[in-house]
Amino acid sequence: MPKTSYSLTQRILHWSMALLIFFNLLFPDGMNRWHHLHRSGQPISPDDIAGANIHAYIGILILVLAALRLIVRALSGAPAEAEGSPAVLHLVARATHAALYLLLFAMPLSGIAAYYFGIDSLGSLHGGPVKMLLWVLISLHVLGAFAQHFYWRTNALRRMTIG
Template sequence: MSPLSYSVPQRILHWGMALLILFNLLFTDGMEHWYRLVRRGQPVTPDDVASANIHAYVGIAILVLAALRLGLRFVQGVPAASEVEPAPLRLLAHITHGLLYVLLFAMPLAGIGAYYFGNTTAGFVHAGVLKILLWLLLGAHVAGALVHQFIWKTDVLARMTRGV
């Protein structure tokens, strides 16, 4: 039997991770600057490393929180999809959520491979393909929530905000 809404820990993890993900997507300058210096063989200052580390540590936090969130999902379950939503869009939402979970693991792991192990392919995948895919999926996720709220007038958004 599915719960009617997400639990408080699930909601806290969702919104906390949303903030961390947006932070790392929007504020990449420190990591990009560090990478340019390393690639050119130029000296890297402690400030450069500290700035890059912020991006790396936030990414690692996202990875740890994603594992915790996935564990909570298996233990506590999730609310059933809204019956108002057409079946093909429910399937699309299910696929989108699945891909978001894959990216919550793949992005940090690729970033770790690039930053800590110097794997340039992992860096390319992290900052290129996965980043673009994450932006697209986040856009679809937000658009879906807004359609539920304002077009179909369901409680989908309330389940992840107020727990209704």
């Protein structure tokens, strides 16, 4: 029998990651402050380190959850693409999802490289163009889900929310 929605585990992973990703994207202040102080040679207080660590630990958690999510998807599978929308939309959705998965690994790994190993060039990519690309892909993902639900009236959004 074909799978019609994502498993509860997949939905919990998806929404947990979404919350953590939005937190780190919207509140990078601790890491930004630490980076500014570090780069300018100013003293870094324990509070500054704690703020940066919150951002870093959430990034590491996102990385772990992304790996777990791929494992669960390999074991559980995924529902077939929603019927009723244009074929080109399925292609765009596959490309967006692939790019999102790539960034779910690239963002934390580049952040780890910058924060823990001092590879500043990766930190610049992490906080600059890669972060912007992540925002664009998240926007496409959300817009695509809403278009599927409200315009083409498919069950794509329902499969990742209530099942």
